[in-house]
Every structure is written in structure tokens, then in C-alpha cells.
Amino acid sequence: MDSTFGTLGIILNRFPINDNDVKAVVYTEDTGKLELVVRGARKMSSKIAGHIEPLNLINLMVVKGRRYDYIGSAICLNCFYNIKNNFEKIKNVGETIGFFDSAIKFEEPDKKIFELLKSFLEAIDAKESANELLSGFFIFKLLVELGHGPELYDCLICKSKIKEENNIFDLKLGGLVCPKCLKRPGKNYQLTVSSDCIKILRLVRDTNMDKLSFRIDNKLKIEMQKIIEKFKNYI
Numbered sequence: 001m002d003s004t005f006g007t008l009g010i011i012l013n014r015f016p017i018n019d020n021d022v023k024a025v026v027y028t029e030d031t032g033k034l035e036l037v038v039r040g041a042r043k044m045s046s047k048i049a050g051h052i053e054p055l056n057l058i059n060l061m062v063v064k065g066r067r068y069d070y071i072g073s074a075i076c077l078n079c080f081y082n083i084k085n086n087f088e089k090i091k092n093v094g095e096t097i098g099f100f101d102s103a104i105k106f107e108e109p110d111k112k113i114f115e116l117l118k119s120f121l122e123a124i125d126a127k128e129s130a131n132e133l134l135s136g137f138f139i140f141k142l143l144v145e146l147g148h149g150p151e152l153y154d155c156l157i158c159k160s161k162i163k164e165e166n167n168i169f170d171l172k173l174g175g176l177v178c179p180k181c182l183k184r185p186g187k188n189y190q191l192t193v194s195s196d197c198i199k200i201l202r203l204v205r206d207t208n209m210d211k212l213s214f215r216i217d218n219k220l221k222i223e224m225q226k227i228i229e230k231f232k233n234y235i
Contacts, residue, residue: 003063004062007060008030011054020041020043021037021042022042023038028109033105034062034106036071048071048074057079057118058077061074095135116138133216136228137228143232149205165179167195168190169190176193189234
């Protein structure tokens with residue numbers, strides 16, 4: 001890697017490290033998640049401070065140093081104002097980005113994950129109000145990209161095709177189990193799942209983030225959120 005290189009990045013978080021400087025956690029398109037020092041960002045005269053706010057999509061120059069790497073320059077390409085100007089959106093997105101940050105390791109580049117994160121922010125920014133379901137879809141797709149995708153087509157025990165009947169989403173096994181193989185129902189890691197919910201989970205897994213725009217009734221929405229949340233917490 002060159003001592004200086006340019007890339008796109010999304011600011012996940014930033015925090016002060018002394019009177020003048022901050023440290024920014026950035027998910028970059030080419031090098032994955034980085035922790036970079038931003039010199040002088042706390043000064044009133046700083047020209048870079050506004051460009052490195054959390055959630056900003058930026059074009060940045062990374063400089064490799066002896067003690068630490070730092071941001072040499074940054075230009076904001078999208079500040080996602082519609083998210084930042086809506087309390088419910090910023091709360092929901094903040095929690096989602098917090099999970100993203102905790103799930104992603106440093107310096108493991110993945111352009112698909114970068115594009116997924118970018119598409120998620122663009123989708124939420126375009127909505128009139130907060131959308132918890134869309135955040136759940138993002139988390140589900142992220143888990144799939146990280147190698148934790150559940151089995152949604154075949155029973156994990158007998159390997160037969162899942163039919164539209166009383167199936168179970170088994171958190172421990174990581175996917176669907178047909179009713180014939182469910183010998184001991186009622187465990188806290190076994191969730192009943194409707195055929196409609198299975199169809200939506202398949203659709204979410206196989207569809208780009210910017211195409212996930214459809215309406216579902218409140219009952220199915222609650223079911224989806226429950227399964228995604230419990231699946232996320234179990235992994």
C-alpha cells in the first residue's frame with residue numbers, strides 16, 4: 001500500500017483525542033474500516049471538521065504515518081441532511097450504524113458491504129420518516145454478506161424443500177426447520193415463522209437495498225422485526 005492513497009469513505013464515528021485533534025472511524029471502499037487521526041479538527045478555524053461528521057460520505061486522502069495513519073484531506077460528497085434533520089431517523093440510523101461498527105473488523109475491505117452501507121443511508125435519507133423495517137433489512141443483508149445468512153429454502157435437518165406450513169426459524173441451527181423435524185418445539189431459540197415472512201426474507205436477501213420498497217401489513221412487519229432482531233442478537 002502506498003504511503004498516501006485516496007478512497008471513498010463513510011464516517012461511522014469520531015471522538016476527541018486531545019485539545020486539537022479527533023480520531024475518526026471510517027468505513028472505506030478500498031481498505032475497509034480504518035481508525036484515522038484528523039489533525040486540528042477541534043480548532044475553530046478547521047476547514048476539515050464539517051466534512052468528517054458521522055454518516056458523511058466523503059472523498060478522503062489517507063496518509064500512512066509511523067505512529068498512526070491520518071486523514072490528509074476530505075471532501076463531503078453527501079451529508080445526508082434529511083437523516084440528520086429528523087430526530088427519529090438519526091436515532092434509528094445511529095443504533096443501526098452502531099451495530100455495523102461493532103460487527104465489522106478493521107482493515108477487511110469489502111466493496112459489497114461498502115455499497116450496502118451507502119445504499120442504506122441513501123434509502124433512509126430519501127424516506128419522509130424513519131423506517132425501522134428498512135434498518136432491519138439492512139442488518140439482515142449485512143449478516144448475509146458477513147457469512148451468517150440463514151437457510152431459507154431447505155429444512156436444515158431433513159434437507160427437504162420448505163413448504164407453506166408451520167415451519168420454525170431455528171436460531172441455533174441458523175435457518176428453517178420443517179414441522180416434521182421439530183421434535184421438541186417451544187425452545188427459546190425456535191421461532192414460528194409464517195410463509196409470508198419467509199417470502200419477504202428471501203426477497204430481502206436477494207434484492208439490492210435501493211429496490212427494497214414495498215408495503216407489508218403491521219402484523220407481518222412485527223414478525224419480521226422480531227425474527228431479524230433475535231437472529232442478530234443470537235449470532
